[in-house]
Amino acid sequence: MDDVDTAAEPVRVGLIGAGRIGASHARLLATRVPGARLVGVADPRPGAAQAVAGPLGARAVTDPAELLEDPQVQGVVITASTEAHADLVSAAAAAGKGVFCEKPAGMTPADVERGVAATDAAGVPFQVGFNRRFDRGFAAARAQVEAGLIGTPQLLRSVTRDPGLANPAAVPPWAVFRLTLIHDFDTLLWLNPGAQPVSVYAVADALVAPGFKDAGLLDTAVVTVRFDNGAIATAEASFSAAYGYDVRGEVFGSAGALTVGSQAATSLVRHDASGTHAQTVRSDVELFADAYTGELAEFAAAVRERRAPAVTGRDAHRALLVATACIESVRTGLPVALEGAR
Amino acid sequence: MDDVDTAAEPVRVGLIGAGRIGASHARLLATRVPGARLVGVADPRPGAAQAVAGPLGARAVTDPAELLEDPQVQGVVITASTEAHADLVSAAAAAGKGVFCEKPAGMTPADVERGVAATDAAGVPFQVGFNRRFDRGFAAARAQVEAGLIGTPQLLRSVTRDPGLANPAAVPPWAVFRLTLIHDFDTLLWLNPGAQPVSVYAVADALVAPGFKDAGLLDTAVVTVRFDNGAIATAEASFSAAYGYDVRGEVFGSAGALTVGSQAATSLVRHDASGTHAQTVRSDVELFADAYTGELAEFAAAVRERRAPAVTGRDAHRALLVATACIESVRTGLPVALEGAR
């Protein structure tokens, strides 16, 4: 349980982009995040903002500018489409609002750098939605690595398997790297503290929806990342896990190894004539309910305390550099050296 | 995620008894329970109510009557000492408030019957704090039993191991049955739907704090319960688990078996030179955060919708009949027949 003084005036938050994850964040802000209050939701699609904001008692607008111009709003949560992230970050910073942006916070590393510069200039917090850092298991993994319990990391792994590809046509190009594996890249960088990635080799294919390969949709990928401390990491993604939502990590070090992540939806196990059975986790919202709450609580606290959040735009930049190198690796079929991934 | 219309006016709740579990429920009501608002906290001990209510923005009073007389208060959560439960339930019912009472809702079955009669007469909901029913694993177990996935229950087990006995002197007499195993009795009755307990045999001892045995403190107990459908159940409790808080259940039936409950605090596992290691759950508040939230959300919904809650005073009565028979069994050293445990 958090230690927030909930009697203090809650931080007033506006949310931009009422899609699936936007709706989830809005509900968490309105009902579960200590120290936050959802005051408005913006979405240009007719009715979209109202559908989310209405039941939560928040204001619905179509133009994000209305939220940015509202002096009541202290922080903005950006859950719009990826293409819009960078401009919204800069606009929010210019309006003096604290900024929480869903990953990847921009289409290119330069986009994200622009956001970092804008929020730095405005002196506002800039947090990015790497929610896994707020999962209790992943957070404990990082703590044990930092405490030296497994020695020096030598081999790492991060896996994301999403439960099915609802609409291949709607998936942005290179999403497997920029939208999905970006989580894994952040995890790998974070679980190998102080080390810098020096090269990547990526392979990717359209195995789930081969018909969309020509349109640029790659749904399956495996990436090898080498670090300057010698560690070698693997990241793996699929857009179509039949069994649900599967996120796992491993760190193998000179003194031991960690594994984190589980597919078990509950602690219930059934044994019957056909064997042993359990239910699997079916969605990110199910698996990461507490982690999403945690990252939004951190954002509210950072805005209230006018400090840098635990995950910043610089982290987003670093992870996107890796994703961008993966794209080049797939294009060329060759390993790609990384520079300046700090 | 719940489907509560959070834009509706939240149910206004007062809480009576600002002890450990009272403080936890108060915080959940103020920050996490959809559809509820904590408006007041009562505790006769100087400063106790304020310590809880203050940071949550609620009113603090010393006399519970102040909350019961407040027309704004729609429901009352009773987390006072066990001895006070029965009178508070009746008083709250008389005041027309919905009632949520921590288990055991009375010292004797007659106490609880009085509460049932009072709330029935007043036409208000009467819910009891059997939180395990709101745990996702236990709820899934019940659903699978009801769906017939393991056939007819034949053997059941419920275990509670608490993490240490802070102050033996403060433990009420027969607490192991009335305060702790009462949870297990409810679980066993609930996981064997439609069956009635017909006899119990209980053994108990003071193994953790032998010095308090003469004062009536029994800290370890094992109970056998027979049901009219032939099923045989075991309930087991200890007040001093070195490794934390351990709640587990089993149902073995003619077509399979269920196990539920886990000691894993997170999904993180470490392997090192001394073997495999994981962190354990350390408290009920940690293990059952979502279950506590769920039961309070159910209470708010029952008050709002003026309906019976999912767990009622009748369930409390049934479980307390079993606990009372256990006390007699320990006193006599013999099995005890149960009647009317419906």
Next chain:
Amino acid sequence: MDDVDTAAEPVRVGLIGAGRIGASHARLLATRVPGARLVGVADPRPGAAQAVAGPLGARAVTDPAELLEDPQVQGVVITASTEAHADLVSAAAAAGKGVFCEKPAGMTPADVERGVAATDAAGVPFQVGFNRRFDRGFAAARAQVEAGLIGTPQLLRSVTRDPGLANPAAVPPWAVFRLTLIHDFDTLLWLNPGAQPVSVYAVADALVAPGFKDAGLLDTAVVTVRFDNGAIATAEASFSAAYGYDVRGEVFGSAGALTVGSQAATSLVRHDASGTHAQTVRSDVELFADAYTGELAEFAAAVRERRAPAVTGRDAHRALLVATACIESVRTGLPVALEGAR
């Protein structure tokens, strides 16, 4: 891996009783037990001995006396029907053979005492088939209890669930206590070293094959055992687990707890659209292949080295005292005090 000097002349073993477990032991003696050689199999049923002995290159006889009179035979493994155990033990001892007898080694404690006296008088080893002691997990549990890793035992549990009741008519009376739970009683006594059982309370029923209840067949039982060190143990058995063969144990002590036993047939786990799935262990021969081999290797070593084996007739006597008290408890419906269970 054992450290037996396999170049030494193997111990020559005869086996009496070519039933299911006899056939399994014979095969292990012939193919896997270091330091043993199966030389003969006796069974009065026509063809039974030959069916087992033939493929293993051993001699088949109908009269056990032929094996007992054979000077080549150094040790005898008794896997005959329970009623025949006691007389065969005495006859084998009189013939100067080392004796391994399947549990319960007699129908009554007096039977087993007779066997102990006979083997003591003859100066031959007398081992009993409590194979669980040779399971790596159970053996490690005992070692950790003895090392004090969980403090003083306070609560214990042992469970046996057999995979189905093939022929209810063939089950001897009180088999649930004398043939099945006798394993659990030995386990509980062994995992609570130095403590003596002081009372038992047993309930039992015919839930699997109710039609055989009048014939005395009880297929489901739960037993509470109290020890003189305060520990309380539960033993539980069913003759009809739909999912296979399930043997588990627990020891909860003042400093921690142990659990042992698993239903997993292999390390393979499958996740698919209907959840997570694994295969379960289906028989004792599958679960305890190594433990059966281990107990027979211990027997061969004890015969070779003319020493007492790790599990003796005295252990059989102690466990059967508990089983016998259970029968009285079921008959009377009351707890039964134990005396002299040493």
Next chain:
Amino acid sequence: MDDVDTAAEPVRVGLIGAGRIGASHARLLATRVPGARLVGVADPRPGAAQAVAGPLGARAVTDPAELLEDPQVQGVVITASTEAHADLVSAAAAAGKGVFCEKPAGMTPADVERGVAATDAAGVPFQVGFNRRFDRGFAAARAQVEAGLIGTPQLLRSVTRDPGLANPAAVPPWAVFRLTLIHDFDTLLWLNPGAQPVSVYAVADALVAPGFKDAGLLDTAVVTVRFDNGAIATAEASFSAAYGYDVRGEVFGSAGALTVGSQAATSLVRHDASGTHAQTVRSDVELFADAYTGELAEFAAAVRERRAPAVTGRDAHRALLVATACIESVRTGLPVALEGAR
């Protein structure tokens, strides 16, 4: 349990190379493998053969030719140094003996092809020591893949972590690929039935014993393998797992996923004040005792029945092609295309 007719005359086996794995295989042949008898052990090092053969009652020789010329010997198990494998395979084939050779069965694919040609010409079985195929979990994984339970394989993983590098100076060059990951390559090819590897990318480093890097010792490696059915596989190895011996596999397919492998030495779990604890598997001989027995039993059966074994020299050739491509990939820093890996 196997169904071998153990009364048949056992197959007489000679073993060449009395090192660690040779000693283990010799003991299994002498004591556990149904249908086999160890008749001789050859090793040129003074006393080495006798140390292994003596306690097992087998003949010790220094010159392998003595075993090959012995008409009693029907099959030969080659556990000599890798450099000697190819010549011994050919010599054994020329002598008309069935051949079991430890992986990799040759230093180069051409070596192995020579062995395949020699054994084909002689009409003798040629089995290779890919023992994981005989592990119950891995075997069940393969069976479920073949049964279509997880659809078409899309992502695979195989991991080998060895428990410490006793003597870096003794490790042959490129051992991480040719001696260790060769197991993983076989596993990946076998768990993706019918598919052919089309390219590999390998990274490797000396993280455990950096001082030996200049001498060519690489102790840590990660490999990406692409298949002609689109599947992408990862293989990962380390020579120094602090916690023991860790072998795991994963297959993710269009309809589900499999994981196989466990670090648990037994089913025992302890919970205490510092959390949950279990013992880990410490060596290949511990983890794969049954698998080693199984592969040798298969060899004995293939010799007896004059048929091809379940794992052949052709499998060794295929896996070594992948290992050889990995060496080239590390040398060049580039992905390497594979041809003819059938």
